[in-house]
Amino acid sequence: MVIKMRLGKTNLEVNKNGFGALPIQRRNMDDSVEILLHAYENGIDFYDTAHFYTDSEAKLGKAFEDVRENIYLASKGAAEEVDEFWKQLETSLKSMKTDYLDLYQFHNISFCPKGDDDLYKAMLEAKEEGLIKHIGITTHKITFAHEAIESGLYETLQYPFSYLSGKQEINLVNKCKEFDVGFIAMKAMGGGLITNSKASYAYMNQFDNVLPIWGIQKLEELNEFLSYDENTILNDELKKAITKDKKELGEDFCRGCGYCMPCPQDINISMCARMSLWIRRFPAEPYLTEEYLEIMENTNECIECYACVDNCPYELDIPRLLKENYEDYQNVLDGKTKV
Structure with missing residues (x-):
């Protein structure tokens, strides 16, 4: 059974399973289209990608050109200058073979754009022109996340969240609910360190305002998430698995976000x-x-x-x-x- 949720003040009613399209850049075009269409045919309707995810946008464009009106497409741009903002948005629209994006997000930039910033004004202009429907922001910095929520300018926040998260992340989820900001959970599998998809799904199921975007690059991974439903809840067995993982990983571990790179000594x-x-x-x-x-x-x-x-x-x-x-x-x- 497909679980639907409301994505904050966007009022978009989306499948609780979101599709994170970063990993499909590692697959060829035919395999990617097969995976994406399998997701679509099984009710997944929210797809998140980014300008910098190499050919991910193009793969979404090819897969969904004929069913565009049935899905929600979200992308992101990392531009910090207005001219580059328009270039990246134009490229994304062209790659995804669409006239508009349902959600466009500032992608982990070095500040939180506010109403007086030319960059935010450009985003607002794009919305007024119908190129984007809703405005969001993604960040790994909790101070920026709070700024974005409190500004009232953003309809969604995308932030790392998984069962490895602590109290400050849970507080952020609750704050988003209070301000009616849709919370999109990136790295819901802990940047690849979580292997228990059922525990992850059950954990996310506790929060009716959280949309996890599972990073998927294989059909078998996709089918795991498709097999879960509203009855997938945190039982004692899953709670024990989560406790074990949290004890093993602790809080002082690398999430693999890559924002430390590049290293001047070329260390990976x-x-x-x-x-x-x-x-x-x-x-x-x-x-x-x-x-x-x-x-x-x-x-x-x-x-x-x-x-x-x-x-x-x-x-x-x-x-x-x-x-x-x-x-x-x-x-x-x-x-x-x-x-």
Whole structure:
């Protein structure tokens, strides 16, 4: 059974399963179209992508050109200058083969545009021209999130939220409900670190104002979420699984958002800062190779400039995480630690 929810003051009635289209940029066109049409045929009607998700927008455009009026398309632009804003919006519309977007969002930019900002005025002009129907914002910074909600200028907020989230994120969800701002949950699977989709779905089911956009790149992943419904609730078994995950991951872990990049020493921070978690939560063998060893050894080039820390929305001590993850990885390779 399809669960519907109202997406805040947009008044859009959408399937509680949203489709996050970032991962399909890793699939070819034919496979992506197959996955997207399977989602559509099974009732998913909200699709979120972005200008910078390479060919993701084009894949949505090809899949849904003939059924555009039956779905909601959301995209995002990261422009901080007005001219670039219009260029990105124009490109998105062309790629998605549509005259309008149901939701257009500022994409993790370095400030929260307000009513007097030329950038927000451009967004408002696009809405007045009918190019977009609703205005939203995405961010990883909780201070920006509160600014956006309190401004009254945004109809939706997209923010990281999963069963690994803490009290401040839950407070943010409740605040969105109070201000009638639709809450779109990105990274609902913890940036790939959560493997229990049923627990994730059940957790999200508790919040009637939260729309999770599951990042999907395989049919089998999609079918997992399609198999859940209003009866998928947090039972004792799922609660235990969540407690175990939260204990194992803690709060001081890399979410893999990538905003710490690029590194001046070419360290692959989003991989290296959470390698310990990968080799414990997934089969370790694929990561215990010369290729990955070389990537991990590059963490020794860290000069502790702390540019990554300044850019990290979670204020993690990244140089420390890199050091700890490399030491743990080396111990596993040497057989000193078992996974």
